[in-house]
Amino acid sequence: MIDVASIKEIPLGKTKRIRLANGQAVLLCNVAGAIFAVDDQCTHEDASLYLGCLKGEEIHCSLHGGRFNVKTGAPTHEPAEIALKTYKVTIEQERILLEL
Numbered sequence: 001m002i003d004v005a006s007i008k009e010i011p012l013g014k015t016k017r018i019r020l021a022n023g024q025a026v027l028l029c030n031v032a033g034a035i036f037a038v039d040d041q042c043t044h045e046d047a048s049l050y051l052g053c054l055k056g057e058e059i060h061c062s063l064h065g066g067r068f069n070v071k072t073g074a075p076t077h078e079p080a081e082i083a084l085k086t087y088k089v090t091i092e093q094e095r096i097l098l099e100l
């Protein structure tokens, strides 16, 4: 597991983009106090989901309006059809740890 951020950095309903050592950008999402992590790149085309909007459990892509459930990675609205990769999150002493 790797330490990527403090939970204090992500207010309720907000997101934070972090970058892994391999260059992959990951979006951390605060849904009602629980943190979920998904790949930051939309699976429809090459758009950063960080530029979109988190509404409840859904991240809305800013480019074409595709949506994904950040808990499961599942696409929930067209044109998104392919699931996002999700990462297991553990919180320890207010630190966000990702399992890769």
Ligand code: FES
Residues within 6 Å of the ligand: 042, 043, 044, 045, 046, 047, 061, 062, 063, 064, 065, 066, 067, 079, 080
């Ligand atoms: S790039 Fe995200 S919906 Fe098209």
